[in-house]
Amino acid sequence: MLSRRSREAGEGIELLTGDLATREGIEAAVAGAEIVVHCAGSTKGDEEKALNLVRAASAAGARHLVFISVVGADRIPVVSGVDRAMFGYFAAKLGAERVVADSGQPWTTLRATQFHDLSLMTARQMARLPVIPVPSGFRFQPVDAGEVAARLVELALGTPAGLVPDMAGPRVYVPVRTGHDSGITDAAARRHKHHMGAYLDEGAWTPWPFALRYGVIEIR
Ligand SMILES: NC(=O)c1ccc[n+]([C@@H]2O[C@H](COP(=O)([O-])OP(=O)(O)OC[C@H]3O[C@@H](n4cnc5c(N)ncnc54)[C@H](OP(=O)(O)O)[C@@H]3O)[C@@H](O)[C@H]2O)c1
Numbered sequence: 001m002l003s004r005r006s007r008e009a010g011e012g013i014e015l016l017t018g019d020l021a022t023r024e025g026i027e028a029a030v031a032g033a034e035i036v037v038h039c040a041g042s043t044k045g046d047e048e049k050a051l052n053l054v055r056a057a058s059a060a061g062a063r064h065l066v067f068i069s070v071v072g073a074d075r076i077p078v079v080s081g082v083d084r085a086m087f088g089y090f091a092a093k094l095g096a097e098r099v100v101a102d103s104g105q106p107w108t109t110l111r112a113t114q115f116h117d118l119s120l121m122t123a124r125q126m127a128r129l130p131v132i133p134v135p136s137g138f139r140f141q142p143v144d145a146g147e148v149a150a151r152l153v154e155l156a157l158g159t160p161a162g163l164v165p166d167m168a169g170p171r172v173y174v175p176v177r178t179g180h181d182s183g184i185t186d187a188a189a190r191r192h193k194h195h196m197g198a199y200l201d202e203g204a205w206t207p208w209p210f211a212l213r214y215g216v217i218e219i220r
Contacts, residue, residue, distance in 0.1 A: 001031040002040075013104070014116045020049035026056040035156050037164070043088045047095035054103040065107040069093045073111060095180065097163075106113040106160030110152060113168040115145040127140045138182045143169035 001007070002018050002025060008017035018025015020040055030036055036057040038050060050067070057065060070093045078084055078091035100107045119142040151167055178193075 002026065020052050021045060023052045023056070026052060026081045027060070027139055030060040030062060031055045033060060033062055035064045035066065036062045037068075037156050038096070038154060039068050039152075041068070041089075041093065041096075042149060043092055046092035047099050050096035050099040054099055054105065056058075058105050059105060064156065064160050065100050065103060065105050066152060067097065067107065067109045068152060069097050069109055069111045071111045071113045071168065073097060102161075107161050108158075108161045110148070110155060111166045113149045113166070114140065114142045115148065116142045116169070118142075119146065139172055139174055141168040141172045143167060 002011055002016050002020075004017065004019050006017045007015065016025055017030045018029055020026060030053070036053065037051055040053075041178060042049075054065060069092060073090050073094040074097075076083075076087045076090040078087050084091065091218060097109055100109060119140060148167060155161065
């Protein structure tokens with residue numbers, strides 16, 4: 001496993017330090033590796049980092065590149081500066097996807113939805129605000145990171161398959177409007193705040209249809 005930091009490696013894991021951005025340590029990391037799984041992700045420079053890894057892996061004779069991307073990478077338009085500021089992550093993932101697909105090496109890419117811990121962290125941060133604007137029709141379907149990791153292992157050990165079906169968790173969640181105009185009581189709104197950490201279940205909360213361009217969640 002390649003990481004920028006040295007740390008204690010788990011049992012059966014050989015840890016090498018290096019950086020995909022500077023190319024330091026990549027050659028040593030891929031030497032002798034037949035299968036290379038690219039999990040590093042950031043919001044900037046991902047194409048270049050993927051290219052550095054892909055080139056080193058190809059030179060080392062890897063026979064399978066596996067990449068983890070994000071659901072929606074090809075559907076979120078990232079054109080303006082504002083788009084880039086908000087959704088640059090998706091553009092970075094799509095750019096890296098293309099590098100892998102154009103590498104000339106057999107490849108597999110899995111797009112996954114947000115992991116639970118990321119959704120939880122985002123919900124907790126949002127819960128600090130008194131009012132949260134939510135794009136109308138917003139839905140999310142987070143997935144367990146362990147299950148994604150297991151799927152990546154399965155794919156890595158299988159035949160290179162190109163872009164495989166998206167992976168998402170079993171439940172779709174919708175943010176709900178709380179407050180008087182949604183018909184939800186103040187007591188329910190307070191309970192709802194406690195439930196932010198457990199996500200918002202479509203079945204448990206039935207907001208009236210969003211009539212406005214933006215729905216608003218009030219949580220206090
Ligand atoms: N989190 C999600 O909800 C989600 C959803 C779908 C797909 N994904 C994708 O799944 C992958 C893992 O996600 P995550 O949330 O676990 O990400 P993360 O916690 O940010 O981990 C990304 C890893 O990439 C490594 N990395 C970043 N830049 C690097 C560089 N220049 N050189 C070497 N290593 C570098 C980091 O390793 P060190 O810090 O140890 O160097 C870090 O461990 C990412 O590709 C992400 O885009 C994530």
